[in-house]
Amino acid sequence: MSKEEFEETDPMEFIGMGVPATAQADEDMVRAVVEEFLLLGFDRDRLLRLFRDPFYAGTHRVFVERGEEFVTGLLDRVLEEWAPAEVAEGDN
Amino acid sequence: MPQVYNWQLGRKMEYPYEEHHPDLQFAFVFNTNRCIACQTCTMACKSTWTFSKGQELMWWNNVETKPYGGYPQNWDAKILKLLDEAHARSGGEMKWGGKPGERAPYGEYRGMTVFEAAARTINADSQQRVLGYLPTEAEWTSPNIFEDNSTPYEGGPFGLSKDGASLPEHKSWFFYLQRICNHCTYPACLAACPRKAIYKRPEDGIVLIDQERCRGYRRCVEACPYKKAMYRPTTRVSEKCVGCYPRVEGHEPLTGNVPTETRCMASCVGQIRLQGLVRKNKDGTWVEDRKSPLYYLIHVAKVALPLYPQFGTEPNGYYIPPRWVPRPYLRQMFGPGVDEAIERYTIPDRELLAVLQLFRKDQRIIFSYKIEEGKKVYETTIRGKKFEMFNDTAIAYGKDGQELFRTTVEEPFHIRDAKHANSI
């Protein structure tokens, strides 16, 4: 399938085109992925694996293109924001 | 042509008929952030309404992967292109402007709708009242072709092709778009029908095709910008989503014959769907019904937005936009309210958190809700904004004010027994 030539006249041929992702979109996506999996109980290591592992094409692309520092920086920021916080007695 | 008020566009627009509004309007909110594309909704609809001969290509409910998927194929790219070309011919632009106000929550749409574009750019002799196109049969087949699977599979565990895919692959983002007929306030299907075979019910705003009057001219199929009117070759007339009207009317013995949500809503595994009946004013605006969850989500919190409002049909389906998708794409799809909606959804306030819990706890239609305050359980700062979580209780009420259920913001946490960890 992957080796077949693209045939423009075939009505079932895929004619979509890639929509470029902006730098802001990378950030929004990383945030969304990290927050969702964090709330599911993933720890830092497991979260980072979602980006390191080439099996996860979308997140891995960000890891390769933007670099490890970008991903870990954002990851740590989100982890800090969602750190378990004590609620002061007087608040209730 | 008569002028009607379209609040989603913040202005009057041309429409072939004078405005008349139902007392109650079928409306719904889909939270795209939560959909897992399991297609349970699709099958619930199919197994209820379109399982017969001649309906093989009909999916009144479908869930497609954006940006590359669509049923029928490329429907939105095609209608946007037609609209764009019409603007190019007449020198206009599909843009928004003006300040948001009470009767114009998204500002004002300054471009042409599918009705206006037809009136201005199509030859009057053609009898085409709405800008549109007839999808080919091929476009109706394979509703999910090329979605989620553009990398070839070559067998074995995780046996993805080493050569990769020759298709353009979306490497960073996509989302699922759930679609049914929007039971539009100004239906394009109804406007286009030369036999007046399509009508909007005064009691609930559900749009139906009279199977006796229809002669299968397919003007509705051509006109509906969302492509939710479909032709059935065996009966040679057109059909469309009927809004599960017997359930909405309250003829579902399972729920004790009270107004009940449609099959696609009730079956939603991802709990992304909430449907209801909202009260309308004579001028087509919504009655300020502060206790209605739909009114709250759409008009107060403004987290749920119409799909392609610029088409001009005033669709009654509303979407909480996916928060990870590039904004220009979303602004084109859901209008100028996108940024505000995502901001509010991402860092929800106290009431929004509680109202979001009402989704899919019951299949009886929720007419109103109340919130009982609970304890603060969590607080933090997200992107410089304070976020507080309270374990409030949301209470849902039915048509006659009877309590349907109560639910809390904090959900019970169940851990599956190790013995059954992988069983389904």
Ligand code: SF4
């Ligand atoms: S979505 Fe299409 S079929 Fe449904 S009411 Fe609107 S114009 Fe008609």
Ligand code: SF4
């Ligand atoms: S049932 Fe719900 S979660 Fe599943 S595809 Fe339909 S809308 Fe999405």
